[in-house]
Each structure stands twice: as C-alpha cells, then as structure tokens.
Amino acid sequence: MKKKKKCKDCECLFEPDPRHPKQKYCTREKCRKARKAQWQRNKLANDELYRQNQKDCQNRWREKNPDYWKNYRKKNPAYTAKNREKQRARNRIKRSRNKARSISTRIANMDVEGSKKSKISGRYMIIPCDGEMIANMDAVIVEINEITDICKESGHDCKDTTLFIPKS
Numbered sequence: 001m002k003k004k005k006k007c008k009d010c011e012c013l014f015e016p017d018p019r020h021p022k023q024k025y026c027t028r029e030k031c032r033k034a035r036k037a038q039w040q041r042n043k044l045a046n047d048e049l050y051r052q053n054q055k056d057c058q059n060r061w062r063e064k065n066p067d068y069w070k071n072y073r074k075k076n077p078a079y080t081a082k083n084r085e086k087q088r089a090r091n092r093i094k095r096s097r098n099k100a101r102s103i104s105t106r107i108a109n110m111d112v113e114g115s116k117k118s119k120i121s122g123r124y125m126i127i128p129c130d131g132e133m134i135a136n137m138d139a140v141i142v143e144i145n146e147i148t149d150i151c152k153e154s155g156h157d158c159k160d161t162t163l164f165i166p167k168s
C-alpha cells in the first residue's frame with residue numbers, strides 16, 4: 001500500500017507522485033496555486049537576485065501600463081473600499097503594537113536603572129492589543145503602587161491599591 005500524505009493546504013490525504021516523493025501539496029488547482037505562492041514567498045525572502053529580477057519586471061510592466069491600477073480601482077470601487085479598510089485595520093494594529101513596544105522598553109529601562117525605590121510603582125498606559133478595539137477607545141492610564149510603599153505612607157493595611165485614572 002502506498003503511503004498517503006496530508007496536503008499542506010487543504011489537509012486532505014493524497015498519494016504523492018512517485019516521481020516527487022517529497023510532494024507536500026495535493027494536485028487540486030487551489031493547492032497547486034498555494035504551493036506556487038509559497039515557493040515564491042520563500043524565493044523572495046531568500047534569493048536576492050530573484051527579488052531584484054521580480055522588481056525590475058514589475059517596474060517595466062508598470063511603465064508600460066501606467067494607468068492599470070488607477071483604472072482597476074475605478075472599475076472596482078468595492079475592491080478599493082475593502083482594501084482601504086484592511087489597510088486601516090493593519091495601521092491600527094501597527095500603531096498599538098508600536099505604542100506597547102515603546103512602553104515596554106521604558107519599563108525595561110526603568111528596571112535597568114535599578115533604583116532602590118519600588119520598580120513597579122508608577123503610571124502605566126493600558127492599551128488593548130486587538131487593533132479592532134482601538135477605534136473609539138483611548139488608552140487608559142493606571143497608577144500602580146507597590147503595596148509596601150502605600151502601606152508605609154498611609155499606615156493602614158491595604159490590599160486593593162490600584163488606582164484607575166481615566167485619561168482626560
């Protein structure tokens with residue numbers, strides 16, 4: 001009995017062609033396309049010459065067809081609107097990621113400074129990681145105080161000392 005493999009795209013079981021025992025995709029049209037796209041992504045990522053060649057081809061094609069995309073967008077407004085919305089969502093996610101990254105860098109730097117004071121006490125911005133949630137939502141600023149600090153200052157036995165300060 002021949003050994004069956006799971007297609008990397010559609011996950012169905014298929015028999016690899018005996019001439020290509022390493023075959024990872026089945027022969028469906030969709031999966032052949034996925035295989036080709038994957039091959040190209042890999043090639044673009046790893047082959048400088050191929051990348052340059054593709055770029056030159058694209059530039060030549062663009063010079064010959066300067067209005068192609070302009071006309072395409074005009075003829076397909078739904079496609080354009082969808083793309084624009086996708087780009088906006090990507091931008092939102094990127095912005096919130098960058099914000100979170102710069103904040104965590106600041107926190108890491110605070111740690112490096114290694115002051116004798118509490119390392120955690122201070123004000124922090126809380127930003128939802130899911131870009132979709134950002135649309136109408138500002139970051140929330142919270143103040144975190146290490147319990148020992150507060151207890152020393154206020155002299156009472158406190159358990160819940162996290163203050164939420166909405167950004168004005």
Ligand SMILES: [Zn+2]
Pocket residue numbers: 007008009010011012025026027028031
């Ligand atoms: Zn398949």
